Amino acid sequence: MKRRLLTGNAAAAWGARLADVDYIPAFPITPQTEIIETIAGWTDSGEMDASMVTMESEHSMITAAGTAAATGVRVFTATSSQGLLYAMEMLYTVAGWRAPFVLVNVSRALAAPVTLEPDHNDVLAARDSGFLQLHCSTCQEVLDGVLLAYRIAEDSRVRLPMIVNLDGFYLSFTREPVEVPTAKEAKAFLPPFDSKGMSFRASSPISQAVAVLGGGPYSYFRYETHLAALNALTVFDEAAEDFSKIFGRSYGSVESYRTEDAKYLFVMMGSFATKAREAVDRLRDEGWPIGLLRPRLVRPFPAEAIARLASGKEAVAVIDQNLSLGKGGVLFTEVSSVLYGQPGAPVMLSFIGGLGGRDISPEEFFEIAGVAKHAAKEGKAPPPRLLYTEDELKEVRKLQMIANVERGELEDEDE
Amino acid sequence: MKTSETRFKGMRDLPSAHLLGTGTAMCAGCGGLEVLHEIYDILGKKTVFVNAAGCMTLLSIYPFTPFRGSWIYTAMASAPAGAQGVRDALDTLKRKERMKPADDLKVVCLTGDGSAYGMGLSSTSAAIDRGLDFLYICYDNEGYGNTGQQFSAATPHGARTSTSMGPRGFPGSKKDLFSIWAANSPAYAATVAGAEPLDLARKIEKADTAKGPRLILALSPCPVGWGYDPKDSVEIGKLAVKTGIWPLKEYIDGKVVHTKIPKKRLPVEEYLKRQGRFAHLFEPVRKDDILKEIQAGVDAYWEGVEG
Numbered sequence: 272m273k274r275r276l277l278t279g280n281a282a283a284a285w286g287a288r289l290a291d292v293d294y295i296p297a298f299p300i301t302p303q304t305e306i307i308e309t310i311a312g313w314t315d316s317g318e319m320d321a322s323m324v325t326m327e328s329e330h331s332m333i334t335a336a337g338t339a340a341a342t343g344v345r346v347f348t349a350t351s352s353q354g355l356l357y358a359m360e361m362l363y364t365v366a367g368w369r370a371p372f373v374l375v376n377v378s379r380a381l382a383a384p385v386t387l388e389p390d391h392n393d394v395l396a397a398r399d400s401g402f403l404q405l406h407c408s409t410c411q412e413v414l415d416g417v418l419l420a421y422r423i424a425e426d427s428r429v430r431l432p433m434i435v436n437l438d439g440f441y442l443s444f445t446r447e448p449v450e451v452p453t454a455k456e457a458k459a460f461l462p463p464f465d466s467k468g469m470s471f472r473a474s475s476p477i478s479q480a481v482a483v484l485g486g487g488p489y490s491y492f493r494y495e496t497h498l499a500a501l502n503a504l505t506v507f508d509e510a511a512e513d514f515s516k517i518f519g520r521s522y523g524s525v526e527s528y529r530t531e532d533a534k535y536l537f538v539m540m541g542s543f544a545t546k547a548r549e550a551v552d553r554l555r556d557e558g559w560p561i562g563l564l565r566p567r568l569v570r571p572f573p574a575e576a577i578a579r580l581a582s583g584k585e586a587v588a589v590i591d592q593n594l595s596l597g598k599g600g601v602l603f604t605e606v607s608s609v610l611y612g613q614p615g616a617p618v619m620l621s622f623i624g625g626l627g628g629r630d631i632s633p634e635e636f637f638e639i640a641g642v643a644k645h646a647a648k649e650g651k652a653p654p655p656r657l658l659y660t661e662d663e664l665k666e667v668r669k670l671q672m673i674a675n676v677e678r679g680e681l682e683d684e685d686e
Numbered sequence: 687m688k689t690s691e692t693r694f695k696g697m698r699d700l701p702s703a704h705l706l707g708t709g710t711a712m713c714a715g716c717g718g719l720e721v722l723h724e725i726y727d728i729l730g731k732k733t734v735f736v737n738a739a740g741c742m743t744l745l746s747i748y749p750f751t752p753f754r755g756s757w758i759y760t761a762m763a764s765a766p767a768g769a770q771g772v773r774d775a776l777d778t779l780k781r782k783e784r785m786k787p788a789d790d791l792k793v794v795c796l797t798g799d800g801s802a803y804g805m806g807l808s809s810t811s812a813a814i815d816r817g818l819d820f821l822y823i824c825y826d827n828e829g830y831g832n833t834g835q836q837f838s839a840a841t842p843h844g845a846r847t848s849t850s851m852g853p854r855g856f857p858g859s860k861k862d863l864f865s866i867w868a869a870n871s872p873a874y875a876a877t878v879a880g881a882e883p884l885d886l887a888r889k890i891e892k893a894d895t896a897k898g899p900r901l902i903l904a905l906s907p908c909p910v911g912w913g914y915d916p917k918d919s920v921e922i923g924k925l926a927v928k929t930g931i932w933p934l935k936e937y938i939d940g941k942v943v944h945t946k947i948p949k950k951r952l953p954v955e956e957y958l959k960r961q962g963r964f965a966h967l968f969e970p971v972r973k974d975d976i977l978k979e980i981q982a983g984v985d986a987y988w989e990g991v992e993g
Contacts (some may be wrong), residue, residue, distance in 0.1 A: 479757070
């Protein structure tokens with residue numbers, strides 16, 4: 272094992288390299304591009320014994336990833352944001368093929384308006400696709416997550432593709448010290464690829480991905496795939512245990528930070544959860560009984576772990592870095608569905624923050640804690656709230672004024 | 687190719703037994719299925735067909751398949767990308783000696799014109815850019831046949847489709863997919879018709895031995911979409927060739943060569959009047975202007991060929 276200073280993107284590339292992948296169909300998109308550039312460098316130099324091909328779109332990229340996995344090789348690919356959406360048809364399709372491979376998504380908010388900085392609407396759009404989802408909050412977790420993802424995806428109880436998610440900019444371009452396992456150590460955790468009979472060979476012809484007629488077989492295969500996704504909960508725990516034995520780093524399906532004696536919890540995903548973690552420490556210093564839950568696995572959803580960790584708390588504040596337009600925070604809905612009707616279910620609070628990379632300040636976490644405490648006392652949650660300051664609103668008003676002036680000038684010119 | 691270089695010297699050399707299973711969900715008289723039979727008999731079962739959404743998607747319905755070789759259905763837009771993944775994976779497995787060379791497969795895309803001329807053209811173009819070693823078969827029935835024959839980019843001028851029901855039929859013209867391929871130096875490209883099996887067999891033979899992107903563009907008369915009796919599919923195909931509407935040609939070694947030039951072309955009317963999709967050109971009143979337009983288009987094409 273060697274410590275290196277790596278960006279999140281480089282950590283993802285190292286994950287692919289250590290997983291000894293055979294094939295990388297790729298397509299550039301900000302902020303993911305550094306991953307495929309790094310891998311291209313290694314395949315060119317021979318440091319990676321893999322073949323890489325640049326496709327003309329993410330839709331084609333996921334198609335090629337799926338058919339290559341269906342032919343019997345270990346596949347890695349990566350994208351972001353609009354790319355993930357462009358590939359959406361094929362995400363559902365290749366998951367239905369039960370083609371196991373790993374896709375790193377570097378989260379970036381979705382158009383419109385088009386922007387570059389992160390939130391989780393891109394990856395959550397793939398929530399129901401059949402791809403499993405692992406969400407990372409550090410560069411170390413990205414590298415480790417790729418290795419874990421192959422173990423889970425390729426397990427005979429699962430056989431599904433898996434997304435490893437990291438936040439654009441905040442993680443993709445941030446350098447952190449990362450323990451990089453040796454190839455030998457990685458191999459001890461992740462054995463060479465076994466297609467488990469999924470292949471195309473002249474001597475064993477097969478028709479894959481065929482049509483079905485009617486709801487009977489369709490329901491059967493869809494539900495079977497759902498059950499396979501649920502199996503990934505057990506498989507994750509087993510893989511994480513092996514991982515911890517070999518590398519000494521432990522991962523639960525849910526990161527639970529200072530929750531044991533807590534009355535209040537923050538719930539967040541991804542790298543912004545490290546901000547919540549920092550806020551927990553500061554609040555604890557002030558005597559607040561507060562902790563943090565961070566689901567690493569989002570699909571399958573670690574319902575049992577969340578129920579166990581959150582039941583009996585007085586209030587749970589879910590901070591969603593995403594927005595289901597016309598409904599609200601996606602994680603809030605998911606966590607609420609797990610806790611509803613449970614004995615000792617806490618009061619649930621919903622906050623939307625960090626959209627398009629908008630920062631969340633320590634003061635905002637303190638405010639959320641205060642609102643949660645009040646809600647627990649009242650036994651009633653306030654309406655969902657957007658984290659947004661007066662100063663930000665003033666800034667936008669200023670931009671709107673400028674836009675109006677500019678338009679006015681254009682209209683004057685026309686007259 | 688000289689006659690001496692082909693194993694298909696005459697009709698009697700064509701395969702007599704069909705490799706593709708029977709009892710599929712294709713319509714009676716399907717010109718696409720006719721062509722697929724003829725092609726598959728020559729390519730053989732050491733193939734993997736990568737299919738895009740279209741009529742032929744219904745060939746393999748769980749738990750049945752008519753293919754003695756392999757098959758995978760992808761989506762409407764990305765069959766060539768699917769072919770890329772299979773080809774690259776097979777090459778990787780061979781290179782890393784994780785597969786016996788004898789287990790290798792020919793990678794074949796099978797799509798209709800809706801995908802080949804339209805939604806799949808981007809991924810096709812990119813596969814050509816990358817020099818992908820694959821055979822692309824387009825069964826061209828000149829419309830979105832599987833959904834009830836709406837017009838596509840392959841629909842000929844004047845044809846009535848379920849989305850061009852007006853008195854003048856489809857106002858656009860058929861896109862020249864063959865030339866798009868030929869302009870990008872493929873390893874091979876050819877037009878074929880199921881009704882001309884010997885010409886087809888010789889072309890498949892050539893396509894099969896070339897390496898790189900290869901196109902087989904097959905006219906696929908469609909009784910349901912074109913409006914004629916299923917028993918007439920072969921006749922309609924022959925007329926398409928005899929009237930010069932469907933030129934049989936190939937792109938080989940940087941040149942386009944016509945493989946069967948009709949000695950005396952029949953008037954296009956002979957082809958058009960046999961099909962319901964062109965009936966509005968003859969009744970209730972004869973639309974001479976459109977008929978002349980179509981004839982003039984065909985004449986101009988062949989003037990270019992015959993010089």
